[in-house]
Amino acid sequence: MSVTAIRMEGVLRLGFEGVDAIDAVNAEVLKDEALSRVGEAAEFVVDLSGVEFVDSAGVGVLVALFKTARRNGGRARFCRISAGVRAVLEIIRLDQIFEIYEDWEDAVRA
């Protein structure tokens, strides 16, 4: 379980390797790791492929990434979101706040 960070076409791409759920069990670790990967980056895409479920703690990780991008003067984009994660984001209306794209290419172009 780890957070990967690859810079492609000038945009940082974060991924959650070996993570099928972000919840109270792993949220704190993943959040620290993701934020350290982001560092001062202002523009990045969070690739959530493989993540099937998030609970409130998992949502907290995503909100922290969203806030960090804003604080760094840029924007975080989210892509390849599973139906389960999307359902949670819709329930708590984060789908209206986050920029969500189908795939990586769309997110980078946006």
Next chain:
Amino acid sequence: MAAEGGKAALWRGGQEMVPDLAELCRIHEVGLDLIERSHDVDELLNRVLEEYERRLRELPGDALDGRAGKPGPESVRKLRALVMFATQAAALKEKAVAASELKRRAAEAESHRARLEGVLGALGSGVMILGAGGETLMANAAARALLGGEDEAVLARLIADGVPPRGEAEIDLPSKEGSRRTLVVSRRPLGSGEGAEVALVTDVTQRARDLEERVRLEKLAEVLRTLSVLSHKINNPLTALLGRAQILQAHRGTDPGVAKAAAVIEESSLRIAELIRELARVVKEGRHEALDDLLDMDQTVGGGRAS
């Protein structure tokens, strides 16, 4: 009780109603004063997001986990509160994006304006941007220098009154030192469709002075040419007059009146001859100062004769 009423209103018919931020903060005991003082949408959004995060942390585990079964009433209440914050944050985000775009465009416009001012400032010619009402919107350094400390409105009024639209005219502008300056002003529409115009202002005072000097010199040259011709024409009969006066002197006999008259004629003829020579010198040198000297001398000659 009021809070309960507020909550009821928020969940009418299963559809959440978004209250204004003040109401939302009152219900959920958020630092309203802090948020109300903030005029920065970005900052406001950050604060709402922080509150959102705080409430997210307080959300019971069953609130979002369908696997845990139906959430309890406390979970539902907290979830609804969270959703209200998210809705509010979404609205703020839209405003923040619009504000950011507005800020970007304003910065872009400011950058264009600064560049334009730089270019206009570097121009030697005066450039003024006039509003639809003829008021001065902008004047570059050269235009301000041409005005020499005069109010820009003075020139703007003179332009509006004296220069036809899309035309060109000369404007005489009195300076504080009492001299006058001549400006050529041309008006052109700016093309923005708002009636604004650009006025190009060029100082032609020196050009006008040069023209006046040229006309004066041409007139002087004509005077000198006339003098040259007159000198030549006077000289011939003068020579005859002088010759006859000398003959008369030689044959004056015993009549003292004749002798005196012959002497006067000879002396006057010599004076005229001297005057002609001076005129010839002036014409040759072509100097108007010499002509002034000559006129002084003429007065002296006249004065001498009178005495």
